Amino acid sequence: MTNVMVKVEKLKNYINGEWVESKTAQFENVYDPAKKEIIAQVPLSTKEEVDYAVEVAAKAFEKWKNVPVQKRARILFDFHQLLQKNKEELARIITVENGKNLSEALGEVGRGIENVEFAAGAPTLMMGDSLTNIATDVEITNYRYPIGVVGGITPFNFPMMVPCWMFPMAIAVGNTFVLKPSERTPLLAQKLAQLLEEAGLPKGVFNVVHGAHDVVNGLLDHPEVKAISFVGSKPVGEYVYKRGSQNLKRVQALTGAKNHSVVLNDADLELATTNVIASAFGSAGERCMACSVVTVEEGIADAFLDRLVEKSKELKIGHGLDEGVFLGPVIREENQKRTLGYIQKGIEEGATLVCDGRGNLPEEGYFVGPTIFDDVTTDMEIWKDEIFAPVLSIVRVKNLKEAVETANQSEFANGACLYTSNASAIRYFRENIDAGMLGINLGVPAPMAFFAFSGWKSSFYGTLPANGKDSVDFYTRKKVVTANYKAPSFE
Ligand code: NAD
Numbered sequence: 001m002t003n004v005m006v007k008v009e010k011l012k013n014y015i016n017g018e019w020v021e022s023k024t025a026q027f028e029n030v031y032d033p034a035k036k037e038i039i040a041q042v043p044l045s046t047k048e049e050v051d052y053a054v055e056v057a058a059k060a061f062e063k064w065k066n067v068p069v070q071k072r073a074r075i076l077f078d079f080h081q082l083l084q085k086n087k088e089e090l091a092r093i094i095t096v097e098n099g100k101n102l103s104e105a106l107g108e109v110g111r112g113i114e115n116v117e118f119a120a121g122a123p124t125l126m127m128g129d130s131l132t133n134i135a136t137d138v139e140i141t142n143y144r145y146p147i148g149v150v151g152g153i154t155p156f157n158f159p160m161m162v163p164c165w166m167f168p169m170a171i172a173v174g175n176t177f178v179l180k181p182s183e184r185t186p187l188l189a190q191k192l193a194q195l196l197e198e199a200g201l202p203k204g205v206f207n208v209v210h211g212a213h214d215v216v217n218g219l220l221d222h223p224e225v226k227a228i229s230f231v232g233s234k235p236v237g238e239y240v241y242k243r244g245s246q247n248l249k250r251v252q253a254l255t256g257a258k259n260h261s262v263v264l265n266d267a268d269l270e271l272a273t274t275n276v277i278a279s280a281f282g283s284a285g286e287r288c289m290a291c292s293v294v295t296v297e298e299g300i301a302d303a304f305l306d307r308l309v310e311k312s313k314e315l316k317i318g319h320g321l322d323e324g325v326f327l328g329p330v331i332r333e334e335n336q337k338r339t340l341g342y343i344q345k346g347i348e349e350g351a352t353l354v355c356d357g358r359g360n361l362p363e364e365g366y367f368v369g370p371t372i373f374d375d376v377t378t379d380m381e382i383w384k385d386e387i388f389a390p391v392l393s394i395v396r397v398k399n400l401k402e403a404v405e406t407a408n409q410s411e412f413a414n415g416a417c418l419y420t421s422n423a424s425a426i427r428y429f430r431e432n433i434d435a436g437m438l439g440i441n442l443g444v445p446a447p448m449a450f451f452a453f454s455g456w457k458s459s460f461y462g463t464l465p466a467n468g469k470d471s472v473d474f475y476t477r478k479k480v481v482t483a484n485y486k487a488p489s490f491e
Contacts, residue, residue, distance in 0.1 A: 008029075008039070008040060009041070010041045010043065011030075011042050011043060011190065012043075013208060013210055014193040015052060015056055015208075015209065016060075017197060017204065020049075022043030022045045022210070023048075024043045024044055024046050027041040028042050028044060028183050028212075029041055029042075030097060030183075030185075031097075031332070032099075033098070033099040033328070033329040033331050034099050034328055034366075034367075035364055035365055036366065039096060039097065040186070040187060042211075044183065044210070044214065045210055045215050046214065047215075047217070049211075049215075050180075050209050050211075050214075050219060053178045054149055054218070054222045056207060057178050058148065058176070058224040059204060060203065060204025061146070061174075061176045063202070064174060064176055065145070065174040067202075069122050069172070069173070070123045072171065072174065073119075073120045073122050076116055076119055076122075076168060076171075076172055078200060079168075079195060080113065082195040082199055083116060084113065086195065087109050087110075090105075090109045092105070093159075093187050094109070094159055095321050095328070096320075096321070097184075097185045097186075097187045098156065098157065098159060098286075098328075098331065099329040099330070099365070100320055100328050102320055104283055104320075105320065108161045109161075111161045111448075112163075113164075114449040115161075115165055116168045118168075118169070118449040118450050118468075119169040122169075122172035122173055125173070126173055126476065127144075128141060128142040128143045128144055134482075138485070139482075139485065140481065140483075141480070141483070142478055143480075143481070144477070145174070145476060145478070146173050146174030146475065146476060147475065147476065147477050148226035149175065149176050149177070149226060150167075150170045150175045150177050150178075151177075151180070151220075151225045152177060152178070152180065152228075152230075153216055153219065153229070153231070153232065153240065154166075154180070154182055154231055155231050155232040157185075157331075158231075158287075159181060159187070159189065163179055163188075163192060165229070165453065165466040165467055166179075166229040166466070167206060170227075170475045171205055175475055176205045176206070178208075178209060178219060178225070179206070179207065179209070180216060180219060181208065182232075189210075190208070193206060217243075220240065220247060226249060227250040227252075228244040228249055228250070229252050229474075230251065230252065230254070231288075231466070232254075232255065233255060233256050233386075234386070234412075234459075237253035237254070237256070238253070238255070241461035241462065250464075251462055252460075252461075252465060252474055253460065253461040254459070254465065255458065256288070256388075256412055256414075257288045257386060258292045258293065258384070258385070258411075259279075259290060259291050259292055259416060260291075260292070260294075260295055260403075260416050260435075261276055261279070261294045261295070261418070262403040262407065262416070262418045262419065262420075263294055263295070263297065263419045264400060265300045266421050266425075267300060267419035267420055267441075268419070268441070271419065272304065272419040273304065273307045275419075275442055275443030276308060276392075277308065277312060277370075279417070279444050280370070280392040281315060281326070281390045282444070284327060284329060284330050284368070284390050285388060285390040286330060286389065287444065288414055288455075288459075289414065290444075291443060292391075292392065292393065293376070293383060293394075293395060293407070294393070294394050294395070295395045295406050296394060297396075297398070298396055298397070298398060305394060309354050309355045309372060312370040317361065317362060318362055327367075327369070327390060329365040329367045329368075330388075330389050333366055335388070336368055338387075338389075339391060342385070342389070343356075343357070343371055343391065345381055346373045346376075346391075346393075349380040350377075351374065351375055351380060352373065353371070354372050354374045354394075355371055356369075357371035357390060368389055368390055371391040373393050374394045374396075375394070376394060378406060380393075383395070384410070400420075400425055400429065401428075404433050407435075408432075410434075410457075412457060412458050413436060413456035413457035414435060415437040415438070415439065415446075416429075416435035416437075416438055416439070417438070417440070417441075417442065418438070418439070420440075420441070435455075436459070447468070449468070450468055452465045452466070452468040452470045452471075453465055454466075
């Protein structure tokens, strides 16, 4: 057999409408995690390259901010058409670089497209407000303006949806944008840049600089970057929030999670088990809205767990492009090792392993099977830490009050779900649980683009979260004009 050397593509940055080769000597491999195969190499770009992209974006801002908002929106309509046309290809890129199955990848593309739809409403969203006669012949009007260059720093788990939480609205309201995609899933950003160019976006309005912390620091330190949108893990989000704020920028940092679902005795068992599985093991547990802990009332616990384990064992594991595959790999070997470490730790901490995801796995990828621990308590690390893998903890409780008190001990507060048929329980849950996004009888309560995506506690740093009207506020500043119209008499 001859060994054929396949040349792996070295990704380029996209700056000022040009594909530019990075001058760095440092590249990282990009893998298909279901095959452990190198599919590209991503440059860890230099500070000079980020500085150049920011300067280009700052120059482009001077023109772009004055393009009438409806014309900016029309480019987004054309971009929307192109996204629809290329849906399948976009989803395949996501599956190959991230590992999630094709149907989840298509779902992600759909979620990204919703953000573009919402941002295309910029002419209405940017309207200010006014009040006449606040004193005799005096009125006040509030106008919205863009803020300048926005830097976007995104995680590996949603290479399409998360950037789309940021740049469509940012550019629709007149800003320019520099995206630093995750170095582990950088391919989708290339396609976004191509499609934006095809949609007629002027040069310099949207730029992509690949890399890691040097590029992030470049964005955080450059005085021309006026706002930073970050999505990623808690330690990095905290760092980005502190350094960005210290440099007097607006920062929104959406960070880690440990999401709780509460199953009450009166829950629909079939619905609860199906949704918990989709939430805990979908996308290999690598979602910020993944269910990581189920807090279950004692009366239903055995029946719930039996059914959960039975169904989990039936999940098909493999390459996300293959028919019928539910569970893909985790993103890298280190994530696989870390997850196996947590499973070992859970056993040592005294939890009961009722579904072991370590056996019978395809060897060609970084797979971990669905894993479930019973008898978990809040002092265990498997309860406290964001594992970000298909590992689920079960905590048994006496009632809803105890369930809520237990969940509220978590440092994170992104999402939380309740399974019940009792209206009073729903209200109690809504009023007392610490979490920004709640689901009632559903598994992944990720709000749609026109509502805020809003974690609490250590799941979010900043004032204005992503999406919805909050994103319009985040990407604009206001000018309030108080005018005295007292004039000479016309009589
Ligand atoms: P990550 O924090 O490792 O990386 C996020 C971004 O920060 C990447 O672009 C990365 O290059 C950059 N980065 C990483 N280390 C850095 C460092 N030391 N200095 C500067 N920049 C650095 O996150 P990830 O592993 O890519 O993504 C998973 C995390 O993202 C999970 O914690 C998940 O909960 C979180 N997430 C949160 C939300 C949300 O809405 N709250 C959504 C998606 C993902």
